[in-house]
Amino acid sequence: MSGTGPERGALFISLEGIDGSGKSTQARRLAETLRATGRDPVLTREPGGAPGAEDIRRLLVEGDPDRWSPETEILLFMAARRDHLERTIRPALSAGRDVITDRFADSTRVYQGATRGDLRGLVDDIHDRVIGIDPDLTLILDMDPEVALTRGLARRSGEDRFEDFGLAFQHRLRDGFRALAAEYPRRCVLIDAGRNPDAIATDIAALVAQRLA
Template structure:
């Protein structure tokens, strides 16, 4: 199986528990970078390409026990491969900045850690079918009870993982912080328990520092 080719652009991902505000911060960063003259693609996972968006509906809607963790890993990896082929790599190949709301770190946590001891399986599939990591990962850190309450208040159709409860979010927060220690070269932790504008300012400064270091 051929691997998607890495591009010369910059790949930035946002991670965090549900309700942490990462989606808002990803959007604000994309707007900020565009205002500075950068060519930016804002995308999300699962999703970001037509095929991946179809898979998104399968994994984020329905009863919590709709899929086993193993099946979820396969579904998320299939969506990610399509997303990479059709959206991420073509943008990076022409020098764009790709800002993505979630990527493989979420699968490492939600399926690989919380729903069974499957982290090795996630990493094996990632190595075989995806083969790349972000250049920079912004982790929006948030108290799990606060994040869960925020997530449930949205009342969307995509609440399958929120329905696992606040205990899952506590596991996820600990897991994401552990990932940040595992991959310190690309993770930056931002305190999300503040005003949106304050968080956005810190995110913009963090990304500016990264872009300057690789420019």
């Protein structure tokens, strides 16, 4: 099911891509752009975006790469997403506010469903049963995995569990996101994220303006 924002004048937008591709920066800049036009977007993230979901986030992004099996990861991500949906996303959309999220269901489709095992069917089944919504617009930031991984590890955020799977994993992720863009061409747009951040932000702002129009 697609997002339900446009009929009430709000958009549900997700930013996706490999680790270190600049999603958080561009999500923040998009929120600033929309605020400058008089809109009141909610800027959020996954895993997280609500108190319970933030508790689960620490279980997922910290620690040893082999801490969880892919199946366990799927269940943890879905639990966090359900809390995020109930407490942040749906209330905002119902109030007519745009929602901009740094990651949503497509990350689980790619990270756990496609690259850590042939589990896409399981991901989609649980998503349909307990989430039941996808963004109106998904911006996939696409860039060289080696550059992105170097950038991601340089942050030293302590949330490096997925970066620690290594470069080959990041290449598989990139392939997965590109395949997803081809699978959902009406919702997903590939963005060249290897450019100057200002140029990327300008392109994103133009795409969102077109959707709002």
